[in-house]
Amino acid sequence: MKIGILGATKLAAALGNKFLSSDTSVIFGVRENFVAKDIEWKILSKHSDKVFGFKEAILRSDYILICCDNEHLTQLCECLSESDLENKTVIDCTNASFGNEYDCNYFLIRHFLGGKNIFKAFNNLGIDYPISDVLGLIKETYYCGEEGTEKLKVKKLIEKSGFRAIDTGTSESAFLLEAFFHLSKKIAANKKEKTEYHFKLITV
16 A cells, blocks of 8 residues: 655645554655755655655555645646546545635545545645644544545545544535634634634544
C-alpha cells in the first residue's frame, strides 16, 4: 500500500509524517515549479524518492490524499482527470473558501473526475495543521463516502495515521463536514484572543 499526498502544504507534510511513523509507504506530489520555503518541505525535497510532480505521484499511489491549497486545486484536478484512477482511492482533505459563492470542494473534485466515487476525511484539521493545533489536542477526524469495502479501507487508513475515525455517512455529508470546519473558524474570528477552536464529539 502506497499513499500519495498531493499538495505542498503543512497538512500534507504533517499527515505524511504520521503515516511514515507507522511504517507506511508515503510519497508526495507537488505542482510544477514548486520551490520549497518551509523547513519541512526543504527537508522532504532533498529525497528524490519522496517528492514527485502531481502526475507521477498519482501514478505511483494506491491512496491519493488531496491536501493542496485552493489556488492549486483546479490544476491538481486536471492532473487527476488525465490519470488512470482505476483501483485507486481518492480522499479529499480540503475545504473550499467560505464566502458568498461558497461551493464544497468535494463536489468540485468529483465533477472533475466524472462522478468517480471519492471520499472526504481530515478536513477538520485545516490546511495549516499542525499550526491550528499546537497542543496536539485533536484526536479524531470525520469521514464520509459511499458504503462498501473501499470505505472500510479508508477507515483503516485514518486509524493508521493515529486519529479516531468517525463515520458521518454517505458523500452527501461532505458539505456538512466543510461547514463544520468553517463554523469553527467563524467562532475563532469572533473572539478577541488569537486562538483556535475545534469541536469534539461526545456520547451521552
